[in-house]
Amino acid sequence: MIPQSLDIVAIGDAIVDVIATTDDSFIEKHRLPKGGMQLLTYEQADELYAAMGPAREISGGSAANSMAGAAALGLNAAFVGQVADDQLGAIFAHDMRALGVRFETPALKSPPPTGRCLILVTPDGQRTMNTCPAASHELTVAAMDPELVRSATVTFLEGYLWGPERPRAAMLEAARIAHAADRTVAFTLSESLCIGDRREGVLGMIDAGLVDILFGNEHEIRHLTGCSSIEDCIASLSSKVETLVITLGAAGSLASKRGEVSQIAAAPVTKVVDTTGAGDLFAAGFLAAQCRNRDVFDSLHAGAIAAAEVISHFGARPEADLKQLVNL
Amino acid sequence: MIPQSLDIVAIGDAIVDVIATTDDSFIEKHRLPKGGMQLLTYEQADELYAAMGPAREISGGSAANSMAGAAALGLNAAFVGQVADDQLGAIFAHDMRALGVRFETPALKSPPPTGRCLILVTPDGQRTMNTCPAASHELTVAAMDPELVRSATVTFLEGYLWGPERPRAAMLEAARIAHAADRTVAFTLSESLCIGDRREGVLGMIDAGLVDILFGNEHEIRHLTGCSSIEDCIASLSSKVETLVITLGAAGSLASKRGEVSQIAAAPVTKVVDTTGAGDLFAAGFLAAQCRNRDVFDSLHAGAIAAAEVISHFGARPEADLKQLVNL
Numbered sequence: 319m320i321p322q323s324l325d326i327v328a329i330g331d332a333i334v335d336v337i338a339t340t341d342d343s344f345i346e347k348h349r350l351p352k353g354g355m356q357l358l359t360y361e362q363a364d365e366l367y368a369a370m371g372p373a374r375e376i377s378g379g380s381a382a383n384s385m386a387g388a389a390a391l392g393l394n395a396a397f398v399g400q401v402a403d404d405q406l407g408a409i410f411a412h413d414m415r416a417l418g419v420r421f422e423t424p425a426l427k428s429p430p431p432t433g434r435c436l437i438l439v440t441p442d443g444q445r446t447m448n449t450c451p452a453a454s455h456e457l458t459v460a461a462m463d464p465e466l467v468r469s470a471t472v473t474f475l476e477g478y479l480w481g482p483e484r485p486r487a488a489m490l491e492a493a494r495i496a497h498a499a500d501r502t503v504a505f506t507l508s509e510s511l512c513i514g515d516r517r518e519g520v521l522g523m524i525d526a527g528l529v530d531i532l533f534g535n536e537h538e539i540r541h542l543t544g545c546s547s548i549e550d551c552i553a554s555l556s557s558k559v560e561t562l563v564i565t566l567g568a569a570g571s572l573a574s575k576r577g578e579v580s581q582i583a584a585a586p587v588t589k590v591v592d593t594t595g596a597g598d599l600f601a602a603g604f605l606a607a608q609c610r611n612r613d614v615f616d617s618l619h620a621g622a623i624a625a626a627e628v629i630s631h632f633g634a635r636p637e638a639d640l641k642q643l644v645n646l
Numbered sequence: 647m648i649p650q651s652l653d654i655v656a657i658g659d660a661i662v663d664v665i666a667t668t669d670d671s672f673i674e675k676h677r678l679p680k681g682g683m684q685l686l687t688y689e690q691a692d693e694l695y696a697a698m699g700p701a702r703e704i705s706g707g708s709a710a711n712s713m714a715g716a717a718a719l720g721l722n723a724a725f726v727g728q729v730a731d732d733q734l735g736a737i738f739a740h741d742m743r744a745l746g747v748r749f750e751t752p753a754l755k756s757p758p759p760t761g762r763c764l765i766l767v768t769p770d771g772q773r774t775m776n777t778c779p780a781a782s783h784e785l786t787v788a789a790m791d792p793e794l795v796r797s798a799t800v801t802f803l804e805g806y807l808w809g810p811e812r813p814r815a816a817m818l819e820a821a822r823i824a825h826a827a828d829r830t831v832a833f834t835l836s837e838s839l840c841i842g843d844r845r846e847g848v849l850g851m852i853d854a855g856l857v858d859i860l861f862g863n864e865h866e867i868r869h870l871t872g873c874s875s876i877e878d879c880i881a882s883l884s885s886k887v888e889t890l891v892i893t894l895g896a897a898g899s900l901a902s903k904r905g906e907v908s909q910i911a912a913a914p915v916t917k918v919v920d921t922t923g924a925g926d927l928f929a930a931g932f933l934a935a936q937c938r939n940r941d942v943f944d945s946l947h948a949g950a951i952a953a954a955e956v957i958s959h960f961g962a963r964p965e966a967d968l969k970q971l972v973n974l
Contacts (some may be wrong), residue, residue: 336737338744339965372714372741374961375703386700405733405759409664413700416666431733633702637667 323469324420325393325609329462329489330381330476331454332399332423333433334406335594337632338373340438345446350438353593354509355447355478358436363450366436375406376633377413378435379454380506381476383595383634387602387624389417390640393609396420396466398492400457400485406432407453413635423461426453443590443629455482462488468499471609472531474601477508481516493528502608506601507534513541524558531561531608533601539564548572552579561614563621565600571622573604573614580615585626595634599624603644610646620644651797652748653721653937657790657817658709658804659782660727660751661761662734663922665960666701668766673774678766681921682837683775683806686764691778694764703734704961705741706763707782708834709804711923711962715930715952717745718968721937724748724794726820728785728813734760735781745963751789754781771918771957783810790816796827799937800859802929805836808844821856830936834929835862841869852886859889859936861929867892876900880907889942891949893928899950901932901942908943913954923962927952931972938974948972 345352348366358366377386379399388395397414401407403425410432414421433454438446457479467473473496479485493503507520520542523529532555536548539562543554548564555562556577563573572581603624607617623644624636631637673680676694686694705714707727716723725742729735731753738760742749761782766774785807795801801824807813821831835848848870851857860883864876867890871882876892883890884905891901900909931952935945955966 367740368743370744372705372744372963373737375737377700409701409703412695415696416698416700635700 323394324396324466325470326385326388326472326474326605327396327398327466327470328381328385328474328476329398329479329492331379331433331451331478332382332401332410333379333435333449333451333454334410335376335378335435335437335634336367336373337376337437337439337592337594338371340371340440342440345438345440350446350448352440352446353444355449358448358450360450363434363436363448366448370436370438374632375409376635377410378634380478380508380598381474382414383598384474384602384605385414385419386417386635387599387640388606389419390636391602391606391624391644391646392641393606396470398423398462398466400426400453400461402426402430402432402453404431406434422463426456430456437594439592439594439632443593445592445594455485457485457488459488459491462492464495467492467495467501470501472502472504472605474504474506474605477506480520486519490523490528493523497528502530503528504531504533504605505529506597507532507538507542509538509541517542524555527558529559531563531605532559533563533597535565535567535597563604565597571600571618573618575614580618582615582618582622585622587626587630590629592632593629595628596625598634599628599636606644606646612646620646651722652724652794653798654713654716654800654802654933655724655726655794655798656709656713656802656804657726657807657820659707659761659779659806660710660729660738661707661763661777661779661782662738663704663706663763663765663962664695664701665704665765665767665920665922666699668699668768670768673766673768678774678776680768680774681772683777686776686778688778691762691764691776694776698764698766702960703737704963705738706962708806708836708926709802710742711926712802712930712933713742713747714745714963715927715968716934717747718964719930719934719952719972719974720969721934724798726751726790726794728754728781728789729760730754730758730781732759734762750791754784758784765922767920767922767960771921773920773922783813785813785816787816787819790820792823795820795823795829798829800830800832800933802832802834802933805834808836808848814847818851818856821851825856830858831856832859832861832933833857834925835860835866835870837866837869845870852883855886857887859891859933860887861891861893861925863893863895863925891932893925899928899946901946903942908946910943910946910950913950915954915958918957920960921957923956924953926962927956927964934972934974940974948974
């Protein structure tokens with residue numbers, strides 16, 4: 319029996335967010351996918367950065383944000399992700415460790431630089447993400463310590479990192495290692511991987527029984543399954559994943575565990591400032607509750623509270639004392 | 647006659663702020679100068695950074711913040727300061743230019759890196775600054791374009807940059823160029839330069855008639871003059887600088903122009919979140935009004951409003967539409 323020293327380990331993009339406010343005309347002029355995410359080349363990122371307003375830099379990355387949330391909720395968390403040996407990489411590493419998240423992936427000594435995500439927040443609180451993943455997509459199996467995975471109750475894999483070949487291989491290997499050690503594997507979808515070739519790969523992993531807990535918003539789940547009604551989506555996935563968690567934006571969220579569905583409303587928010595990180599923190603809350611052996615309903619509730627906190631301010635990592643808000 | 651194309655040009659530290667919240671016990675444990683500023687070596691900065699919590703990075707620098715404010719108030723502003731050719735330098739330059747501030751100082755191609763200021767904000771909103779100036783203190787006369795100074799109504803010099811020899815020489819040269827072109831020179835004191843050798847140098851510059859508008863808080867002005875009452879401070883300086891502006895924190899501010907004193911209360915603030923940049927934005931508002939030929943009373947008022955905006959959120963640069971708040 320391997321000692322279970324970690325609650326959760328995540329593999330995901332290691333990215334610094336560059337957050338600026340803007341208006342809808344800027345989003346339209348630059349043909350940005352409002353509310354969504356697009357990948358940019360260096361040249362495109364430089365061009366957009368030059369055009370956008372003054373920004374603040376805050377460490378980000380979807381699963382990394384979830385680990386920030388998990389640590390804030392009192393979990394023993396670790397993160398695996400690729401930064402470069404540069405200033406943004408040092409900022410990312412500092413912020414992870416300052417939160418108490420174990421982060422030991424060695425920095426790349428040569429280019430590309432640490433990844434960044436240019437996030438434009440419109441007055442309605444919606445965020446439009448423009449990601450230049452750079453070093454983040456250079457993650458290899460070799461950079462992932464199998465012992466971290468074996469020692470964690472949950473291994474959490476980020477859909478954004480499913481696209482590039484080497485990180486995908488690292489995540490598949492982590493899922494296999496986790497299952498061989500009788501651990502739980504959670505996977506969060508991202509819009510871009512629910513279409514085309516990538517969809518086949520994700521469905522293959524799900525069909526192979528490698529995913530125990532699957533997160534997605536309603537659009538992603540529909541794209542993935544090809545079903546139009548949420549009921550059909552659940553029906554098509556419930557035999558393949560033990561727990562399916564679907565976020566419904568302002569309408570709340572639901573989860574189906576072995577076909578039994580629980581649904582809750584979103585937690586109230588006085589003012590939605592910036593929706594960046596809503597899904598990441600929802601997953602953090604849900605998984606933290608699961609690690610503490612709470613039932614699905616309590617886990618949805620924990621996810622909703624963590625998500626509500628993060629959308630009430632700029633940046634995708636919690637600022638309030640989540641442990642006080644979510645009693646696990 | 648040189649064409650007057652700029653309202654204001656500032657020479658100051660080019661620094662990225664690294665802002666984290668903390669509590670008073672952290673300030674005490676690390677013996678930090680609460681509410682003040684200290685200079686750190688690289689080693690000290692690394693040590694403090696490792697100990698402090700997750701942070702957000704926002705471009706800073708005292709006079710650079712003032713230029714951000716001046717641009718937000720509609721002024722045609724420029725900034726001279728030294729960054730390195732690295733990621734933080736690129737962030738600093740982007741944020742200046744995105745605000746419409748002309749910033750053309752060439753980046754250093756070799757070490758040291760771009761300067762940073764580790765700012766710890768306590769629950770009372772006070773900021774404690776720990777600066778590792780690095781490249782910022784490598785500014786030379788050669789990096790300063792005399793035409794910028796000749797073409798600006800006001801040349802604004804930052805006290806923090808008075809310590810190191812080369813930047814001090816650049817600032818003195820700028821003051822001489824400005825006066826030769828019949829322009830106004832403004833200087834803002836910083837705590838650290840009001841004592842010891844540096845005090846003599848500042849008094850020498852003032853005695854030589856190189857400063858037309860002098861900014862300082864009450865402590866700095868007392869240290870500089872050696873007088874204990876504000877009245878005596880004013881008396882000792884009013885024959886040497888045309889306009890003396892003294893900020894009094896929550897008690898407001900006053901200005902003495904050729905001995906005639908105006909005083910106003912601070913602008914109301916619902917909640918003081920982070921006092922970083924209060925003095926910088928006060929100077930921005932005051933100087934912007936002066937550039938628009940407003941009188942001293944109106945200028946104090948503009949300074950108070952700009953300062954009130956910046957202390958109501960994290961970071962030392964305006965987030966609200968200052969032009970709407972201050973009608974110049």
